[in-house]
Amino acid sequence: MKKISLIHKLEISKKNFLEISKSITQPDIISNSKKYKILLEKYKKLKKIVSSYEEYNKKLVYLKEINFILENDLDIEMKEFAKIEKYNILENLSSIEKKLYQLVFFSKEEHVMEEDYRKEAIVEIRSGTGGDEACLFVEDILRMYTMYFKKLGWKYKIIYAQKGGIKGYKEIILEVNGEKGVYGNLKFESGVHRVQRVPKTESQGRVHTSAITVAVFPKVKDIEVNINLSDIKKDTFRSSGSGGQHVNKTESAVRLTHIPSQITVECQEERSQHKNFEKAMIILRSRIYQNEKEKRLAKISIKRKSLVSTGDRSVKIRTYNYPKNRVTDHRIHKSIYNLIGFMNGDIQEMINLLKFFEKK
Structure with missing residues (x-):
């Protein structure tokens, strides 16, 4: 349940990031220095979240590939390699998750x-x-x-x-x-x-x-x-x-x-x-x-x-x-x-x- 809530928050952050990315390039925003600074600060904060979220998703895709090898590949050495890689990926995912929880729910x-x-x-x-x-x-x-x-x-x-x-x-x-x-x-x-x-x-x-x-x-x-x-x-x-x-x-x-x-x-x-x-x-x-x-x-x-x-x-x-x-x-x-x-x-x-x- 906590992970579902996190993903939901991350998707909202991604959507807001894309909207602000477009806004800060608009002439009327650039000409308003006060508004531009506020949006730029929000952009920087959301960029950290979105960058970590993208990295998280890449690791999930890689995890699927590793699981496919473990389930279907007949090569013993390849399976041993996949086991080690899976352990490393799960460690990385756990670390990124903690970082994302901190960024989103802090x-x-x-x-x-x-x-x-x-x-x-x-x-x-x-x-x-x-x-x-x-x-x-x-x-x-x-x-x-x-x-x-x-x-x-x-x-x-x-x-x-x-x-x-x-x-x-x-x-x-x-x-x-x-x-x-x-x-x-x-x-x-x-x-x-x-x-x-x-x-x-x-x-x-x-x-x-x-x-x-x-x-x-x-x-x-x-x-x-x-x-x-x-x-x-x-x-x-x-x-x-x-x-x-x-x-x-x-x-x-x-x-x-x-x-x-x-x-x-x-x-x-x-x-x-x-x-x-x-x-x-x-x-x-x-x-x-x-x-x-x-x-x-x-x-x-x-x-x-x-x-x-x-x-x-x-x-x-x-x-x-x-x-x-x-x-x-x-x-x-x-x-x-x-x-x-x-x-x-x-x-x-x-x-x-x-x-x-x-x-x-």
Whole structure:
């Protein structure tokens, strides 16, 4: 019964694929960039299904030929060969079937998670408890990430930065671009990062505990999140960041508020109000997308480690203990006794372990 249902779904997918294949070549579709992009995405997804389905059907035809040989051929050697081939074909068919079930019956939310893995990312780092020490740790974590990006050949841009009282940052937001699944690696960094060390301002050598928060969102395109401009309240103000005399003369900084969700973002890194608006929209779009995704995931049950993949920013995920040269991830109870290396961007070992535990 399951196989009949699968074949039925596959035939529908094949029919839709043929229809879309014709549609995307039509001049009126090509001229409508938004519609064309949406159809092209559907075309790519259906092509994977149809290609696997065609391969499946070829294997079935070959299986019939092998069965005919087994039933009718008198040559013993040929029959022995056919037996081996039949075993291999049945293995292949089973593998393709599993792949097709996943492609056809995989829930929309799980597809979204899989696609998100390959996306680029928005990374937000904010100081929490600990005053100036927390601001300094934001800067340290920023350095850790940028060194990690360099190892993987990723590029990053600072979208927003708010300096700390003495040094460091109260908040910094990055756009991270590259291959090899940027968001799929960085998503595990969302949460509270706690540091235990002796602050430079501490005269008696006492260890203090401070905390910062990291939030990682998949960077999304405008076609993935439909935002009505009428739902956005735009405010402008004078930048408090770098920029020389310019910051005191023009209101180039931009604050956007998405009225339905009450999500607010600011950007003041650029000298142009227009460029700040564009950057703020990138952050806003990603936050809205993440907000909607979390709502969907709350409604479904997926086999996953709850704390490993929720990205909850209120959860304490990691402690960096300087006196003991130790970094501990509390979600998987893993400690690495090479804090210096870790802070120099050697974080892939921990990320790989988090990926492993998420899939268990």
